[in-house]
Amino acid sequence: MSPLFEWKNRRAKLGPDLSIHLSARDGMQLHDKMRQAYWWIINNAIICPHYDIAFGGHTTLMNISGDKIQLPGSMSYSSYVLIPLLTLFTQRKALMIGGPGRGKTTSAIIMALIAGMPKDEVRRSILRGHPQLSVSDLLGAPLPADLMKAQSAEEVKISWRKWISGRVKIIDEYNRIPTKTQSALLSLMSDGYAEMLDQYVYSSQSSWFLTANDDAGGGTFQVIDALKDRIDVVVRAVPFNSGFIDQLLKRLESGVDPQDHIPADIIFSAEELTEIDKNINAVPIPSEALDQLGFFLGQLDFCRRASPDFEYMSKDTLHLAGKQVASVCDENCPLDKRRHLCTQTENGVSARAYLTCLHFAKALAYFRGESRVEWEDMRQIVPWVLHEKLKPNHRSAFFADDDQQLLLGDRVAWIRQMMDRASEQYLTVVGMRQKVADTRNQLETGLDGVSLKEAKQRQKDVLALMTELLKEHEFSGFNYEMLQQLKAFHSRYKNYLVWLSTSGKEA
Numbered sequence: 001m002s003p004l005f006e007w008k009n010r011r012a013k014l015g016p017d018l019s020i021h022l023s024a025r026d027g028m029q030l031h032d033k034m035r036q037a038y039w040w041i042i043n044n045a046i047i048c049p050h051y052d053i054a055f056g057g058h059t060t061l062m063n064i065s066g067d068k069i070q071l072p073g074s075m076s077y078s079s080y081v082l083i084p085l086l087t088l089f090t091q092r093k094a095l096m097i098g099g100p101g102r103g104k105t106t107s108a109i110i111m112a113l114i115a116g117m118p119k120d121e122v123r124r125s126i127l128r129g130h131p132q133l134s135v136s137d138l139l140g141a142p143l144p145a146d147l148m149k150a151q152s153a154e155e156v157k158i159s160w161r162k163w164i165s166g167r168v169k170i171i172d173e174y175n176r177i178p179t180k181t182q183s184a185l186l187s188l189m190s191d192g193y194a195e196m197l198d199q200y201v202y203s204s205q206s207s208w209f210l211t212a213n214d215d216a217g218g219g220t221f222q223v224i225d226a227l228k229d230r231i232d233v234v235v236r237a238v239p240f241n242s243g244f245i246d247q248l249l250k251r252l253e254s255g256v257d258p259q260d261h262i263p264a265d266i267i268f269s270a271e272e273l274t275e276i277d278k279n280i281n282a283v284p285i286p287s288e289a290l291d292q293l294g295f296f297l298g299q300l301d302f303c304r305r306a307s308p309d310f311e312y313m314s315k316d317t318l319h320l321a322g323k324q325v326a327s328v329c330d331e332n333c334p335l336d337k338r339r340h341l342c343t344q345t346e347n348g349v350s351a352r353a354y355l356t357c358l359h360f361a362k363a364l365a366y367f368r369g370e371s372r373v374e375w376e377d378m379r380q381i382v383p384w385v386l387h388e389k390l391k392p393n394h395r396s397a398f399f400a401d402d403d404q405q406l407l408l409g410d411r412v413a414w415i416r417q418m419m420d421r422a423s424e425q426y427l428t429v430v431g432m433r434q435k436v437a438d439t440r441n442q443l444e445t446g447l448d449g450v451s452l453k454e455a456k457q458r459q460k461d462v463l464a465l466m467t468e469l470l471k472e473h474e475f476s477g478f479n480y481e482m483l484q485q486l487k488a489f490h491s492r493y494k495n496y497l498v499w500l501s502t503s504g505k506e507a
Contacts, residue, residue, distance in 0.1 A: 030276050034089060034367050037114055037266040042081050045110055045258035046103060047247055050238045051076040052412075053380045055368075075368070083235045083384055084111050084209065086363040088168070089276045092356065093189065093208035093230060095174075095388060098237025100213050105172050106259075107235075108209035112168035113259060115207070116267050122170070125163040129176040131221070135184045138177075139164070139194050139201065160201045164188065167206050167270060174210040175220045182224050189230045205274075232356045234387035236412070276366075283362040285373040291433060293357065293378050296422035299341045299477030300390070301348025305333050310487075313480065315347050326395035335476055337397035339425075341418050342477045344398050346391040353389050357382050375423065383415035390415060429478055435465060436482045443489055447496050455500070459493040462486050 042048060056074025087094040088111045096104040105126070112122040127138065140160040163169060171177075177185065188194045193202045210231065213220075251257075268276070305328040306317040315325055325346050329337070337343045360381045365373045392399070392408055399405055407414040439462060447455070466486045469479045 029369075030272060030279060031366055031369050033266065033268070033272075034085065034276065035369075037268075038077070038081060038085055038367075040263060040266055041085075041110060042078060045262075046081055046107060047240065047244045048078045048080050048238060049241050049244070050078050050080060053077045053079050053082060055376055055380070078238075079384060080107070080235060080238050082364075082367070083233055083381075084108070085114075086360060086367065086381075087111070087209070087233060087235075088115060088207045089273065089367075090280060090359055090363045091205055091207050091273070091277055092232040092359065093210070094233050094235050095231045096209060096211045096235040096237060098213070102237030102239070104211040104235075104237050105170065108168075108170045108211065109259060110262070111207065111209060112166075112170065113262050114267055115168050115273060116269060117166065117168060119259060121166075122168070125166050126170045126172055127161075127163055129171065129173040131176060131178060133177050133181050135181050135196070138181050138184055139188075139196060142197060156197050156199070158196050158199050158201070164194070164201055165204050167204065167273075169203075169206050169208045171208070171210045173213060175212040175223050177221065179221055179224060182221070182227055186224065186227045186230065189227070228388055229350060229352065231388060233360060233381075233385050235384070236387075280359070280363045280366045283366050283370075283373060285358065285361065287437075288430075289373055289375045289378060290358075291430075291437070292375055292423065292426050293361075293382070294481075295426050295429070295433070296341075296419055297349055297354060297357070298481040299422065300345045302342045302477035302480045303328065304335060304342075304475065305329070310483075315345075319347070325393045329393065329396060335474070339421075340476055340478075341422060343396045344393060344414075344418060346393045347389075349386060349389050353385065357385050360385055379416060379419050379423075382419065383412040386415050387411050425478065429473075429482075432465075432469065432473070432479070433482060436485055439465065439489055440485060443492060447492075450496070452497065452500050455493055455497055459490060459497070462490045462493065466490070 051072070054070075054072035054074070054076035056072055058070040058072050061069040061071065084094055084096070084107055086092075096108065098104055109119075109122055109126075113119060117125075138161070140158050142156045142158050171185070174182075174185070184194055188203055189208065193200050212223075301314045301316065303313055303315045303318060303325060306313050306315060318325060318328065325343075329343050333343075335343070357378065361373045361378045364377045364381045368377075370377070390411070392411075392414060394408060399408060407417060442458070450458075466483060469483055469486070473479050
């Protein structure tokens with residue numbers, strides 16, 4: 001094979017003047033570059049043998065005591081490396097939790113370097129939380145000269161902190177930030193801007209990495225719930241495996257820092273990050289996987305004894321009254337506490353959390369090179385999204401057994417257990433859920449031109465479905481949302497029938 005042929009089929013090309021031009025890899029897909037970045041990090045930068053996001057069937061090893069190790073049947077990944085990467089590519093917000101010295105900040109710095117930020121700029125832009133951090137420390141401060149000369153607030157120029165405009169934002173130990181300053185941070189994270197003296201600074205489109213040690217380290221504050229809700233996904237730091245101590249020794253003796261040797265091939269431009277996010281959003285989610293996720297999440301907020309009124313049987317109703325789920329989730333509720341998921345959680349999740357689950361599921365499928373999202377993608381990533389959003393009901397009868405008590409110490413395992421239970425339960429209701437979906441699709445085609453007779457028949461069909469659900473199925477989180485939808489459909493048809501009769505168009 002001639003050198004010229006090799007140049008044309010690899011990365012080298014001949015220019016018009018016969019000079020050699022080394023270009024980017026021809027035909028290289030962005031998700032291939034993403035995977036290349038992952039493997040470089042896992043093999044060179046972050047020593048992490050914890051492969052806890054696994055796909056395919058598995059082989060189980062077990063000893064005589066019943067201890068299990070599951071070996072994946074297909075490719076597996078480390079959440080500690082993969083989830084920060086997905087956060088970077090989806091321009092979301094990740095909370096990295098774990099004890100001091102676990103490499104949380106280092107991991108966040110690597111993400112910033114991969115996004116093309118210079119190392120010195122990254123280190124200078126890190127916002128470090130501490131109990132005396134003020135709003136001015138967070139956002140910036142007015143120039144002293146302007147304060148002396150200004151006749152109005154508009155004449156005062158604010159020197160905004162440079163980290164606000166960064167493509168990657170790193171906030172170290174955010175749980176050590178005082179509550180008042182947390183509120184300013186919340187405004188920036190949720191609305192994309194902050195205000196000072198009637199002047200505004202706008203945050204650029206970016207990825208956020210926040211770190212937190214446990215509360216035992218001292219100097220920590222209670223993080224406001226609204227700020228927690230703005231965090232999209234959690235990354236749990238893992239302990240160092242002493243079997244790899246030789247790699248630490250090599251780094252010590254060579255004085256080589258992986259942060260200084262990131263290959264150019266895995267550094268992403270702003271345009272590439274934007275294109276990746278666009279491609280991620282284009283990954284389709286089949287209706288069955290979407291409905292399966294909805295069935296799981298929809299059960300969590302249901303509480304049969306929160307209110308006597310059908311519309312308000314939710315845990316939000318309890319919380320507004322200052323009550324906890326455990327105060328009503330007792331023997332007076334007829335539902336089986338071992339079967340129904342509503343008993344396991346103190347709360348449900350917001351619509352924002354729904355969106356985040358879908359976004360990260362798409363990102364994971366795109367990273368793996370899959371053409372669409374499967375339920376297994378959701379099963380692997382959703383527990384990390386809900387890690388800080390779902391609170392377990394510790395007093396639930398479900399956790400009475402020793403085996404279930406273990407789940408309270410590991411939220412990922414607990415949430416994944418609920419997803420597996422929901423997946424089995426879904427098979428028992430999928431037929432009815434399809435009937436409800438067909439009814440909704442029929443209504444969503446519009447009511448223009450629908451006759452009085454047809455509208456009455458549709459209303460009867462909706463009523464028949466509701467009656468079937470109430471008579472043949474236990475009233476629980478399994479069917480509560482379906483009944484809610486059907487009641488809404490019934491009201492829509494009723495309103496239409498009234499409009500027909502009052503407008504004289506019923507003929």
